[in-house]
Amino acid sequence: MTLYDFLYYIIxxxxxxxxxxxxxxxxxxxxxVDRVIALxxxxxxxxxxxxxxxxxxxxxTFLDIAMILALIAFLGTVAFSYYLEKRNK
Amino acid sequence: MTEITIGILASFGAIFVLLxxxxxxxxxxxxxxxxxxxxxxxxxxxxxxxxxxxxFKDLSITTKVLAIILFILLTAPVxxxxxxxxxxxxxxxxxxxxxxxxxxxxxxxSSHKLKxxxxxxxxxxxxxSGED
Numbered sequence: 001m002t003l004y005d006f007l008y009y010i011i012x013x014x015x016x017x018x019x020x021x022x023x024x025x026x027x028x029x030x031x032x033v034d035r036v037i038a039l040x041x042x043x044x045x046x047x048x049x050x051x052x053x054x055x056x057x058x059x060x061t062f063l064d065i066a067m068i069l070a071l072i073a074f075l076g077t078v079a080f081s082y083y084l085e086k087r088n089k
Numbered sequence: 090m091t092e093i094t095i096g097i098l099a100s101f102g103a104i105f106v107l108l109x110x111x112x113x114x115x116x117x118x119x120x121x122x123x124x125x126x127x128x129x130x131x132x133x134x135x136x137x138x139x140x141x142x143x144x145f146k147d148l149s150i151t152t153k154v155l156a157i158i159l160f161i162l163l164t165a166p167v168x169x170x171x172x173x174x175x176x177x178x179x180x181x182x183x184x185x186x187x188x189x190x191x192x193x194x195x196x197x198x199s200s201h202k203l204k205x206x207x208x209x210x211x212x213x214x215x216x217x218s219g220e221d
Contacts, residue, residue, distance in 0.1 A: 001104075002198065003092040003095060003096060004132075006096055006099075007099060008116070008204060010103075011099050011100070011103045012105050012214075013104060014103040014104070014106070015103055015107075017107065017110075018103075018106050018107045018109070018110035019110075020143055021110040021111060021113065021114050022110050022113055022211070024171070025113045025122075025132070031119060031176070031179075031180070031181050032194040033119050033172060033175065033181055034119055034122065034174040035112075035140075036172060037113070037122055037123055037126055037172065040126070040168065040172075041109065041113060041126045041130055043132075044126075044130045044134055044161070045106055045110070045130070045134075046099045046138075047122070047134050047138075047161075048102060048103075048106055048133060048134045048137040048138075051138050051140065051141040052099060052137060052141075053133075054141055054142065055099075055141055056145045060141075060145050060147070060150045060153075060198055062119075063138075063141065063150065063153050064153070064156070066138075066139065066151065066157055067156065067157050069174055070160050070161055071160070073164075073168075074160075074167075074168055077168035077171065077172055078167075078168060080172070081168075081171040081172045081174075081175035082175075084175040084176070084178075084179055085174070085175045085178055087181070089112065
C-alpha cells in the first residue's frame with residue numbers, strides 16, 4: 001500500500017466523515033452559538049483536508065489557501081461573537 | 090522511512106479531527122463543545138500540516154506551515170474565549186449536571202461588566218487614604 005493509497009482511501013474518508021458529523025450538529029444545534037462553533041470547526045477541518053490534498057496532488061500552492069481559510073475562520077468567529085453580544089444588550 | 094512518518098502523522102491528525110467531530114456531536118452542553126473543538130481540532134490540524142511539511146521537504150513550505158500552525162495556536166483560544174463569553178451573556182444554560190458556575194451573580198446583564206473582589210480592594214484603600 002503506497003502513501004497515495006493510504007491518504008486517498010483512509011485519511012480523506014475519515015476527514016469527510018468528521019465533516020458530515022459536524023454538519024449534523026450545524027443543522028441540529030439548539031442555539032446559534034452551536035452553529036457558529038460548528039462553522040468554525042468545518043473551516044478548520046477544511047484546512048486539514050487541503051493539507052492532505054496538497055500531499056496527494058503534489059501541489060504545495062494549496063497551502064496558501066489554507067492560511068487564508070484560517071484567517072477567515074478567526075474573523076468569522078470574532079464577528080459573530082461581537083454581534084451576538086451587541087444583539088442581547 | 091519518510092512515507093511511514095507521514096502516514097503516522099496523518100493518521101494521528103485525522104483521528105484527533107474525528108474525535109473533535111464526535112465530541113461536537115456527543116457533548117451535552119455548549120461550553121463543553123467549545124472546549125472539545127478548540128483543543129482536539131488544533132492538535133489534529135497541526136499534525137496534518139506537519140505531515141505536509143515533512144512530505145515537501147522545502148524550506149519555504151515548512152515556513153508557510155509553521156506560520157499557519159502558529160496562527161491557529163494563537164487564534165483558537167481567543168475565538169473560543171470570545172464565543173464562550175458571548176454565549177454566557179446571551180443566556181445559554183449550563184448542563185444540568187454541571188457543578189460549578191464561577192460567574193453566577195457576578196456580572197451585570199445590562200452593562201456586561203464583571204464584578205470581582207480584586208477590583209473592590211483598591212477602592213477601599215483610596216477611601217481610607219482620603220479619610221486620613
